[in-house]
Amino acid sequence: MTTLLQFKKVSKQYGSSTVALSDVNFSVNEGELVSIIGPSGAGKSTLLRCINRLIDATSGEIIFDGMDVLSIGRRNLKKLRTKIGMIFQNYNLVERLSVFENVLHGRLGYKTALVGALGFYHEEEKARALEILKSLGLEEQIYKRCDQLSGGQKQRVGIARALVQEPRVLLADEPIASLDPSSSKVIMDHLKNICETFGITVLVNLHQLDVALNYSDRIIGISSGRVVFDGMPSALTHDAIRQIYGSDPDGLNLNVERPKEVAQKR
């Protein structure tokens, strides 16, 4: 197995007093689907955003695909970001533009600012965008404006935009937090399928413990900016859940299946 991403003693402090990440160490292999779980404010978003430098870590080392993320210059940062697709809870689409235009925006990292601003895309790029949209069940929506779509459809556009980048990893920051259970399942099924079919690594922040248990190859649990669990879903015991969330799973109403049952189901 090839290591794609490594965090070595990574810390992030906001201002003079808020420690969001503290001495975080972990690594992720190519083709893994890893969920990051933890209570609100634990540092999940900060962790994901340090990988593509939307947020700069204060100290430590982040190695992604052989690149030293924290020390690269502007040109290499652009290159790094083309390899990292990101999906957001609030979709981050340009609502007044069509589905197709939004998806093509995923190619902007490969273009100069001028070519991007003029909206020049190669025929191959358009063909690939269409292919991806069809694979996500959006063929009927291609020319619709994004403000006419449901939340689940918007999130699939977000996934398509990330995939058209041809990324090595997808970072999904609470991708199902605004969706109903049925749309959430569609999105998680697509993420799992992308991981299994194309070998694209997926790191997903989740509030839903049952979803993390059902879909992940591995779970990283963080609490107050520290990694307190890193293991297979089947190893996530009630004690570990208590350590992550600071309370008993029964009291959290988390819809948790017993790890053994989950392990047998998969």
Ligand SMILES: Nc1ncnc2c1ncn2[C@@H]1O[C@H](COP(=O)(O)OP(=O)(O)OP(=O)(O)O)[C@@H](O)[C@H]1O
């Ligand atoms: N831009 C910022 N400036 C100052 N403090 C911040 C900033 N962003 C996050 N924080 C703080 O850093 C800590 C970690 O926040 P983060 O958003 O990473 O947690 P989270 O686990 O993703 O939370 P949630 O699940 O609620 O989204 C919190 O204490 C938060 O208040």
